[in-house]
Amino acid sequence: MRIPIRVLTALFLAAASGAVAAGPAEAATTLGASAAQTGRYFGVATAAFKFSDTPYMTIVNREFNSLVAENDMKWDATEPQQGRFTFTNADRLVSHAQSRGMTVRGHTLLWHAQQPSWAQGLSGAALRNAAINHVTQVATHFRGKIHSWDVVNEAFADGGSGARRDSNLQRTGNDWIEAAFRAARAADPGAKLCYNDYNTDGVNAKSTGIYNMVRDFKARGVPIDCVGLQSHLGTGLDSTYQQNIQRFADLGVDVQITELDVQQGGNQANIYGAVTRACLAVTRCTGITVWGVRDSDSWRDDNPLLFDAGGNKKAAYTAVLNALNAGGPTTPPPGTGACGAQVTLNSWTGGYTATVRVTAGAAALNGWTVGVTVPSGGAVTSAWNATNTGTSGQVTFRNVGYNGQVPAGGSIEFGFQGTGTGPTATPTCTAG
Ligand code: 9MR
Numbered sequence: 001m002r003i004p005i006r007v008l009t010a011l012f013l014a015a016a017s018g019a020v021a022a023g024p025a026e027a028a029t030t031l032g033a034s035a036a037q038t039g040r041y042f043g044v045a046t047a048a049f050k051f052s053d054t055p056y057m058t059i060v061n062r063e064f065n066s067l068v069a070e071n072d073m074k075w076d077a078t079e080p081q082q083g084r085f086t087f088t089n090a091d092r093l094v095s096h097a098q099s100r101g102m103t104v105r106g107h108t109l110l111w112h113a114q115q116p117s118w119a120q121g122l123s124g125a126a127l128r129n130a131a132i133n134h135v136t137q138v139a140t141h142f143r144g145k146i147h148s149w150d151v152v153n154e155a156f157a158d159g160g161s162g163a164r165r166d167s168n169l170q171r172t173g174n175d176w177i178e179a180a181f182r183a184a185r186a187a188d189p190g191a192k193l194c195y196n197d198y199n200t201d202g203v204n205a206k207s208t209g210i211y212n213m214v215r216d217f218k219a220r221g222v223p224i225d226c227v228g229l230q231s232h233l234g235t236g237l238d239s240t241y242q243q244n245i246q247r248f249a250d251l252g253v254d255v256q257i258t259e260l261d262v263q264q265g266g267n268q269a270n271i272y273g274a275v276t277r278a279c280l281a282v283t284r285c286t287g288i289t290v291w292g293v294r295d296s297d298s299w300r301d302d303n304p305l306l307f308d309a310g311g312n313k314k315a316a317y318t319a320v321l322n323a324l325n326a327g328g329p330t331t332p333p334p335g336t337g338a339c340g341a342q343v344t345l346n347s348w349t350g351g352y353t354a355t356v357r358v359t360a361g362a363a364a365l366n367g368w369t370v371g372v373t374v375p376s377g378g379a380v381t382s383a384w385n386a387t388n389t390g391t392s393g394q395v396t397f398r399n400v401g402y403n404g405q406v407p408a409g410g411s412i413e414f415g416f417q418g419t420g421t422g423p424t425a426t427p428t429c430t431a432g
Pocket residue numbers: 070071113114153198230259299
C-alpha cells in the first residue's frame with residue numbers, strides 16, 4: 001500500500017538572475033492574471049452549451065485562468081447508462097481550457113444528487129462497485145488534464161450533528177469516501193484530490209465533521225490533497241471564515257474556494273472582497289472559483305455573480321480585483337528571467353508523483369523547458385502535459401502542443417511519475 005506524503009518543496013528559480021526580491025505586484029487588470037501574481041488561479045463554472053454565446057465567452061476568456069464544469073462532468077452527464085460514458089461536453093470544456101492555458105477543476109466524481117436513474121436504483125455492493133468504477137473510468141479518461149478533482153461532494157449533513165449525510169452511497173458503508181479517493185489516486189496520480197461541501201463557511205459543526213475526516217485520512221494515509229469550501233453566501237460572512245480555511249491548511253491540505261457566489265445586496269462587494277482577502281491570507285488557499293459568469297447564468301435568482309446580465313463588471317468584481325492586486329506575490333516574480341518552476345511531490349515508499357508548476361515571468365512564454373535532477377537509483381516512468389528527454393540523472397521536460405504558450409504572470413502544470421526518491425534539487429526553467 002502506498003502512503004502519500006505531500007512534501008512541498010516549493011522551489012522557485014529565476015532563470016537568468018539569482019535571487020529576486022519580491023516587489024509589489026503590478027496591478028493586473030483581469031482576475032486570472034491578478035491571482036496568478038500570487039501563484040493562485042481564479043476560475044469560473046461554465047457550461048459547454050454556452051460556448052457559442054460570444055459575450056459569455058469573451059468574459060470567460062478574458063478574466064479566468066481556470067474552468068470547472070457546472071454540470072457537464074457529473075455522474076448523470078458522464079455515465080447516463082451504466083458502463084456507457086459520454087464525455088462530449090466535458091471534453092469540449094477541457095480542450096477549450098487547454099487551448100487557452102487554463103487549468104481545469106473536475107466536478108464531481110461522486111455525489112448523492114444528479115445521479116443517473118440507474119444508479120439511484122442500485123444499493124449495497126452493486127452500487128459501491130458501480131460508484132468506484134465510475135470514479136476509475138472518469139478519472140482515467142481525464143488523466144493528466146485535471147488540476148483538482150472534487151472526488152466526493154456534499155457527503156456531510158447540515159445542522160449540528162457533524163455527521164455524514166444519509167444517502168444511497170453512505171448506506172454502502174462509511175468507507176465509501178476513502179474508497180473513492182483511493183480509486184481516484186490510482187486513476188490519475190497527478191490530480192489533486194478534494195473533498196467539497198457547502199455551509200462550511202466558518203468553524204461550525206459541519207465543517208468540524210469534515211475537518212475530523214480529513215485529519216483521520218491524513219493520519220491513515222488515505223490520499224487527500226485539498227478541501228473545497230463552496231461558499232454559496234448570503235448577506236453576511238462568518239467571522240471565522242479565514243480561521244476555518246487556516247485550520248484545514250494546518251492539516252496539510254490545500255484549500256480552494258470552489259463555488260463562490262454572494263447574494264446581491266448592500267454587502268455583496270464587501271463580502272466578495274473579504275473572501276478573496278481571506279484566501280490570500282492563507283498560503284495553502286490556492287484558488288477561487290465563482291459559480292457562473294453573469295448574474296443571468298447563475299443557478300440563483302439573487303444576482304450573486306461578478307458580472308451583470310449585460311456582461312458589465314459589478315462593484316463586486318472591482319472588490320475582488322482590488323483584493324487580488326493588494327495580495328502581493330507569495331512566490332517571487334521571476335524578474336528578468338523567463339520563467340520559474342515549483343515542484344510538489346507526492347511520495348510513497350519506492351515511488352512518487354511530481355507536479356511541476358511553470359510560471360511565466362514578465363513576458364509571455366512561447367515554449368518552455370524545465371530541467372530536473374532525478375536522484376540516483378530512481379527513474380522517470382511517465383509524464384503528462386510534457387515530454388521528457390532522458391529518464392534518470394538530468395531529465396529535461398518540454399511543453400507539449402497545447403501548453404507552450406503561457407501569458408505573462410500565468411502558469412501551467414505538468415507532472416511525472418518516478419521510481420525511487422523524488423527530486424529535491426531546484427529545477428531550472430528556461431523559455432523556448
Ligand atoms: O449550478 C448547478 C445547477 O445548474 C444544477 O441544476 C444543480 C443540480 O443539482 O447543481 C448546481 O451546482 C451545484 C454544485 O454542483 C454542487 N454544489 C451546489 C451547486 C448549486 O446547487
